[in-house]
Amino acid sequence: MFRPILKYGLLLPFLITAQLVSVSACAGSYKAGTTLTGIAAYYADKLHGRATASGELYDKTKLTAAHKTLPFGTTVKVTNVSNMKTVIVRVNDRGPFGDRKRIIDLSREAAERIDMIRQGITEVEVEILELPAAK
Numbered sequence: 001m002f003r004p005i006l007k008y009g010l011l012l013p014f015l016i017t018a019q020l021v022s023v024s025a026c027a028g029s030y031k032a033g034t035t036l037t038g039i040a041a042y043y044a045d046k047l048h049g050r051a052t053a054s055g056e057l058y059d060k061t062k063l064t065a066a067h068k069t070l071p072f073g074t075t076v077k078v079t080n081v082s083n084m085k086t087v088i089v090r091v092n093d094r095g096p097f098g099d100r101k102r103i104i105d106l107s108r109e110a111a112e113r114i115d116m117i118r119q120g121i122t123e124v125e126v127e128i129l130e131l132p133a134a135k
Contacts, residue, residue, distance in 0.1 A: 030070060032128050038103030040078060040124040041096060042111035052093035060108035066093035067104050073132035078104065079125045080114040087113040088129065 054072040096102040116122040
């Protein structure tokens with residue numbers, strides 16, 4: 001005879017597995033040329049020198065970014081839609097977290113190149129240029 005706790009206890013590993021599969025499928029569905037739109041922010045200067053999710057140290061003078069699901073090493077073109085300035089960055093971190101409208105966090109240098117420092121956040125278009133080679 002099943003006890004309710006055991007029944008739900010067996011369901012939890014299934015739900016966790018389903019969640020992991022859906023995240024993996026989402027990350028694997030990106031293609032070069034895909035365009036995403038949303039809000040960009042940039043890293044605070046106090047994060048300079050700290051480790052990113054990829055293991056690299058964050059360098060505010062490099063052209064890097066954080067994205068929730070794009071593979072590390074993905075190259076994207078970010079366009080500030082208010083002034084049409086663009087910058088090409090490489091994904092080396094995870095984020096942004098919190099606000100669902102934010103789709104990318106940029107390094108200080110990348111944010112300066114698209115003239116978004118004063119606003120702090122801006123609407124952007126992110127075009128995937130190149131995904132890293134599969135291992």
